[in-house]
Amino acid sequence: MIHRELSSELLFRVNHFPVAAILGPRQVGKTTLVKAIQQELPKESIYFDLEIPSDLAKFSADAEIFLKNLYSQTVILDEIHRLPNIFVLLRGLIDQQREAGRFILLGSASPDLLRNTAESLAGRISYLEMHPLHYREIAPQNYQKHWLWGGFPAVYMAENDKIKSLWLNDFLMSYLERDLPQLGLSVSPLLMRRLLMMLASMQGGILNYSTLANSLGVSQPTVKNAIDFLEQAFLIRRLQPYFTNIGKRLVKSPKIYIRDSGLLHHLLSIKTFENLLGHIVAGGSWEGYIIQEIISMLPQDSLLFYYRSQDGAELDLVIEQGMCIKLAIEIKLSDSPVLSRGNSVSLQDVGNPPLLVVTPSAQDYQLRPNVWVCSVVTLAENLTKFDLNVFALI
Structure with a gap:
């Protein structure tokens, strides 16, 4: 089994918050992760898969009495969106017995869709987002398969x-025909599939709602x-533009990415x-792959943007932490990267932060003052060299 780097951070949250929530796409490994760390939890735990009718039925009669009887255990509720009305009850139970590690919630929707958690459990819950397998979780294997097939564990390990x-x-099919409608989306699955295929063909491009609608x-x-x-x-993922410089004519529409590169390539055959x-999408695919990494x-409190002026000067990524730009990123599908004049102008526009150029497999070197080149293999190591808060590295 592949070790997931989120394990230690999840245990930290469980030990310090009444509720820890792991959110992420379906089949990303949330259930496997929780079951792997159950023996390390500070107290005994009990797991319920709310997609199994027998588990869901246990909460249909009197969920309050049922959960009160489990007060001494960590209660793990998988696919929590199946019980949208339980969050108010959880708040009451936590307030009666406020201690760390009461509940672990697993879900395939963001807090914006799980609005009840944000409203009912404010101050009691800590969110973690689980991503598909990162390169450093499968390293030192070749990055090429990871980029081509993506990071869903069942896909990456497929025979x-x-x-x-x-x-x-x-x-x-599961997402489009069942999950999204259950979360409240009324658009037909056929239309959603067509939309996803169009977004895949636009990978790394500027999002234009009017063009898509037409x-x-x-x-x-x-x-x-x-x-x-x-x-x-x-x-x-919609990557928002950075446009605090009001003296420039800047692009102000988001860029669009399919998050998992394997899903992107599947949609494009x-x-x-x-x-x-x-x-034709190779460059956009590589860009999205590195951004995901x-x-x-x-x-989660880091802010990421791209920068582009109307005259074409751009940076693929700027990273803001603590109210200032800490690092700029250029992503090149070449091991002999060349920076344009527009890159230099853009760096000046955002305050001349360090620039890291990420390539497939170039050796690490300094390209010029304040500009460094690295590969996907050394990306994590290089990020730690800058004044950047880097989270959950193995």
Whole structure:
């Protein structure tokens, strides 16, 4: 079994908060993680999978009495969105007996979709987001398979491409036909699949709701609502622009990414590494892959943006911590990266932070003053060299 680096951070939260919540896409390994650390919890625990009718039925009669009888144990509730009305009850039980490690909640939707947790358990709950497998969790294996197949554990460990493709087909079908409608999305699964395929073809591009709406034959609010749900279900990411410099004409629309590179390539029918390198989306795919790696290493209060002016000067990523830009990132699908004049202008615009250029496999070196080059293999090590708060590294 692959060790997940979130283990120690989850145990820390369980030991200091009444409720610890692990959120992330389906099949990312949340259940496996919790079961792996059960023996390390500070007290005995009991696990309920709310997608199993017999477990769900235990909460249908008198959930309060049922949970009160489990006061001495850590209660683990998997797929918590199946019990949307339980959060007020949890708050009452915690306030009666406020101690760390009362509950662990697992869910496949963001706090914005699980609004009851944010409203009912404020000050009592600590959220953790679980990502698909990071490169450093499977290192020193070759990054190429990880980039091509993505980080869902069942996909990465699949025996062959056919099993991988079947799994991803079932994964998408489950999300589009069951999970998203249960979370309140009223858009048809067929339309959602078409939207996802269009977003995949735009990987790393500027999001234009009007263009998508016209192509799909629906209204802009419909597209916006659907994308909101996809983001809050951890399938896509909108990277917002950095535009505090009011003296510049800047791009102010978000960039769009399918979060998991394997899901992206499945939507685009990219089967081999050679197909990927020859595909028009290769650069955007590499960019999204590295952004996903970086985000998984940073604490949740970090703010990440891209920067682009109307005349084309840009930076792929700027990282803000503590109200200032700590690091800029350029992501190059080349081991001999060249920076443009626009990159230099953009660095000046955002305050001349250090710049890290991330490549597939270049040796680490300093390109010029305040600019360094690294590879995906040494990315985690390099991030720690800057004045950056880096979270949960193995």
